[in-house]
Amino acid sequence: MIKIASIGIITVILAVFCKGIKNEYGIYLAIAGCVMLLYLAVNRLSGIVDIISSFKGYITIDNLYIVILLKMLGIAFVAEVSAAICRDAGYSSVSSLVELIGKLSILLTSAPILEALLDTVFSII
Amino acid sequence: MSISLIFKIAAVGILVSVLSQVLKHSGREEQAFLTSLAGLILVLLWIIPYIAELFETIQELFSL
Numbered sequence: 414m415i416k417i418a419s420i421g422i423i424t425v426i427l428a429v430f431c432k433g434i435k436n437e438y439g440i441y442l443a444i445a446g447c448v449m450l451l452y453l454a455v456n457r458l459s460g461i462v463d464i465i466s467s468f469k470g471y472i473t474i475d476n477l478y479i480v481i482l483l484k485m486l487g488i489a490f491v492a493e494v495s496a497a498i499c500r501d502a503g504y505s506s507v508s509s510l511v512e513l514i515g516k517l518s519i520l521l522t523s524a525p526i527l528e529a530l531l532d533t534v535f536s537i538i
Numbered sequence: 539m540s541i542s543l544i545f546k547i548a549a550v551g552i553l554v555s556v557l558s559q560v561l562k563h564s565g566r567e568e569q570a571f572l573t574s575l576a577g578l579i580l581v582l583l584w585i586i587p588y589i590a591e592l593f594e595t596i597q598e599l600f601s602l
Contacts, residue, residue, distance in 0.1 A: 420541060423541065424544050427544060427545075431552070434551070434552065436551065436558075436574070438548070438550070441551070441581045442547055444585060445543055445547050445581075445584075445585055446544060448585065448588050449544070458599060462600070480601060484600055487601075490596065490600075491596060
């Protein structure tokens, strides 16, 4: 965790310094720092994915739903990261578009679950 | 993938800004622009492989 904090702080310090020299290297440094921190985040996320897949043994959930859940997690993760980078660079319009498209694709991937829910509801009625 | 990437980018940033200032004051505007362009391309060359690799691991991890 200390490694992550140190990378973040060093990146911010250098980015502020480079932005002070009035050129666009502050944004490049911010992007490089984000990519590096993402790298460490992905290692932790793979642990979470293993835990989720190990839950399959206990709960008899269809494999399809867990795959859909992981897909939604991935889409949200990527959309959030790219939107944050775009907002950091100052282009909030692009970042809001990326977030919107992320939400739409999550809605799209959750369609089978909604369908299954409706089936169970109508079968009860 | 260590911290050296960030230091390299910062070094390129400082170097390019100093070079462009010197070239601007000595009257060569085009060289100043070219050096900043070269710095941009160099930084992109360093960052893009990491970004590609990162998105590949995410895609493979979440089976997107």
